Amino acid sequence: MITRIIILSLTLLAATGCSVSSYQAHQALNRLENIGDGKFESDAELTRYYDEIQLVRRAVNQKKYGKPACEAGEGLCLEAIVVTARRREANPEITNNQEAGVDEGDIVKVIGDYLVILRQGQLFSVRYSGDTLQAVDAISVLKPGWQHQAWIDELLVYQNQLVVIGYAYDGVIGEGTVELNILSLSDDGHFSHDNSYVIAAGDYFSSENYATRIVDGELIFNFPMALDDLFYQGSSGPLQFARMGLLPDSPEQPIRWQSLLTAQQIYKPRESSLHPVVQVFVKCPLASQLELCSAVGVITGQYEVTSYVTTQSIYLASQSLRQEFLIDAEFDYYIEDDPNTFVYDLYRIDLDSFSLTNQPINGTPINQFSFLEEGDRIHLLTRRDGSDDELSGIFLYNLARADFGNTDSQPPPVRVAGYHDDDWLNSRFVGDWLALGQANYSGGFLDSNSFVLTLHNIHKQQALELFTGHTSSRLEFVDDSLLVLGYDDQENLLGSIVSLDSNPRILSDFQFTGVMEDEYRSHAFNATRLLEGGALFGFTTRPSSSWQEADDYSEDAEAADLYFVAVDRHHRLSPAGAFHSQQAPEPVAEDCVVSCVDWYGNSRPFFLRGKVYGLSGYELIQGDFFQGEVRELQRIDYRLH
Template identity: 30%
Template sequence: MSIARLLAVGLISSALVSCAVAEAQNSISRPRSEVGLYNFDDSESFEVFARRMQGLQREGRERGDGTIVVTGAMAESAAPPAPAPPPAAMAMEVSADASAPEQITNTQEAGVDEGAIVKDAGEYLVILRRGRIFTVRHGDSSLEPIDAANAFPPDAESPGDTWYDEMLVRGDQVIVVGYSYGDFGTEINRFRLGRDGSLTYRDTHYLRSGDYYSSSNYASRMIGDELIFYAPVYLNWSNWRSTMPALRRGGPDGEVVDLVDPNDIYVTERARRGKHVLPVAHAVTRCDLSVRELDCDATAVLGSWSRVFYVSPQAVYLWAGALDYSDEDNDGQLYRMPLDGSRPGAVPVNGSPIDQFSFTEDRQDNVLRVVLRGDDRGAGMWGSEFSSGDVGLLTVPLGAFTDGSEHLPRRALRELPSVDGWRFHNRFVGDYLLYAAASYGNEDEASFMYAAPVDGRPAQRLDLEHGVTRFDIMGADAVAIGPARDNALGFSSVSLGQSARVEDVYLLPRASEGEQRSQAFFYRPDPGSPGGLSGTLGLPVSRVRHGTGGEFLGNAAAIFFLRRDEREFAPAGQLVSREKSGVDDNCIASCVDWYGNARPIFLRDRIFALMGYEIVEGEMVNGGIREVRRARFNPPVRRASRED
């Protein structure tokens, strides 16, 4: 698709298609003083709208257009009962003598934590792997496995139906997030971390949702005491009450609580006319971790299947594709869903971002910037690995998010130099957008990148000695990483001042990336280094040739450390895994490392390498890393006891 098609200009108007639509539209409203999407006045107005959706769904089946209807246990269950009164709030206990935990996860946004496979919890590292949680004590210069427990409820009947993917830690709470194919949707299990490192099961909740999995993004975020989820909820309009966002407390017989009422459900100006079936409720759920009983509420926008989302400290941004690509007047929508629960807004769009790194919210300029390609599959499952078409940079003023009918002016979209290849990598670093593309397995043949200043100055092409499979941040600069010729792995340090410049290059012989997740990389600036010009980076590496696909599930043989002194690279060496492949760990659930299994960990003045069931501590001596000690924390494990 050409870049000219990415942005439509002008307003769209159309007649209402039926009396039922007119009736529904009149009861989908917003206060005159507010700007944003329309919500439903009451249950009766939503019923009218639902009947219109049912009619369109039937028409689609008669035409054989492939409209998908959710069936199975969720669709057949009875309507959820009215929610019970919430329990009295009780403050969570936090270990008073625990050291303050450190952020060891390479997150996209400062202050927005992401679900991960390892977290610091003061005196302990907490690790999630293959359906189990492990604690390893690191306080007082120790490295000692303490406890292990299954990541699922003690009475779980079919834990193998669930993938336990992400974990967050807040105070003494360990929160494990999984997706259950055999149950209600997103599973949230909470454990209490004792002062002695023990794990005690607390409770389980389920969010009704579709599969949140993405090869690049993460389903959960945490800001302070607030746990945040984005998930698509696939609607069956014939029985919509049983497929709307809801929370279930406990197992199959647990209480089901609606998370949205009609006032929490939003549509665009065009969608409220009822011309197209809206198959998905895109739900942002916020849960308060400061009270004993998990207390959640949600906001939902009704839209299309395609989705790419990004979480800033202020809002969740969701890019959804067009509902009907055969309709020239039917655009996609970019939604802004504020985290304070206020009214969402939207703006019509075309094209698609690639993944969460295609977005950045600039609070200084009060805009959202998004890099686009002409054709993309969204970020669900493996969609972010495939894209094509021209490249553009869209700048959206935050005030432009209204009812989804007001198109941006053409000047909002800036055309950028095109790149060939369906595997596209992008990252905003400082005042620059960095991007590159190639075909999978042949990235070393596309040894260049573009650095586009966001202020409108021309994009620069930077020639490299390697291809690009990762961009990340090193202080005020950037690093480009990717395969080079002769099976080497290349690292390029890129400064981003008035112009972009490759400052130094290092090629690691006979190596490839062992992990492709953003959290697999970490750069720690040296204390007192201006702009982080000096520091150490860590990255899982493999001796398997790039292009075999192993990096998507984790195949690291070591964590490689690279020193940077005043922008000049010097290899610091590796901490190597001694794990033997094929050893039976009696895995019960989540027996594939979808989020990888290796991470570099910089914790205060110490350095660790997590690789499978091993954690190795290293020490930097004269610019080189040497092993100090290692610990294995592999099973057997016990089922966590219930909290009294």
């Protein structure tokens, strides 16, 4: 099984002076508690902070293992923590984006009369104007002469410019690098390389969220950087945070480096961590070819955090272990039996000033759909598991942006009842409502509570429960209503349409025969309004007979089917046909180097210029919607043969 490795941290301890007394460790903790707020003032202050963290870390290892963290003469002690993860300006947006005005990275985009498709490290252009569906060009994303092992994940377009982000664990500089490749598409659909950049950093990959956005002509992206990795660089000059290098034409030429971040642009944590991680957010005007980027960082205790981007803000939610527990060797770092052991924070980055404010919260969001910025307020759903009935639970916040950080002026959250620690939840803000339900997929884990959808009005003290008869594995806004897709206790896929007026109710429901969802990312779904009223939506599927073998990240490059459903003016659901993949599963080649697994999926439904499209592996299918049915008009293999 191919896995996507995420290096969480590289712990570096000095070879001498390793033994630490309890008094020294507690003195270091006291100093950490008094580092103050705001940004670090200098490299020296950040270095002192890191020295204190190292001292406490030595004490922890000494207490746990009964000996100093490293022995004299051993040089650097390296402790690696490794996990595997299952992994033209007016261009139309065909991606199922969360926020209007915020385009998210995906695997298919539009530039003029051309579709641009990203698959397995290559870009493909297909002319789609009129009744034409013609493969035009293909190109490797990586800069010529710089081929290496990498995961190429997300594509964005701006005017005729393409931005492709990827990650290499052993990149061109011999360490983990975020890779940004800038290409152009000509008026006749041919690609050319512009610039390629590498950033020494950790992997941004998330199984649900996306790393890149475009807002008003600016590229927004984020990545983690372990503080250990920064000091491991061993530079005798100024600290080089998030070094971004412009690749020259040849590997024999030197890379031109710039530092995206200084110590003075990194915000201090409210609580320190044994393994601090700088979460870095970057914005770059695309007209500048990424030469005029701004960045801001905040130290957290987590490698993977939940973020949400709007046209005005970036939000970041994180949790950290309380500092008094840092040197408790009996504490299991990954178990939240006692909710008092963690603190939780919501950070807001203003997109204009790129300044950061912080608001303490209770718990962590379920995913990026647990956020909604509305005017000058942010609505947020959090969850906190544990044995303390007062602190644990599900909470709904309504926070004023202007009062971020002023806890006394913010209203307390509303507690959401009816859910338990072991529930796998899904949430979505739609209209005036927050929808919340269980997202369990397998019948063996379901009970009657799994089929209840809870709706909370975010402007009034109003809540109600609806029994849908199935789980809430997907929540989508369709034709001014809420679409809920999920499974019953027999593992059948069902859908319900719920009204979003002052009295929400189930308007219709439907059972899908013989299919299950293939991919649960938000981009694997799409919807469009119909001129005659109602809507048409599509999503990726596979035969339900494959349930036991379901694996979103199979080593065999298997393409999904595209299933379409019509919603009439009376909100009734009816099947509208499907595009079935005709591509046989393709085993990953033994010599595969770039993007050997489709971590972001390989299939998408979308709607463009009155036509219905399905991307299914290396097939692109075009159809139309006629008399309640999606009809296939043509399909091509978009690879050039």
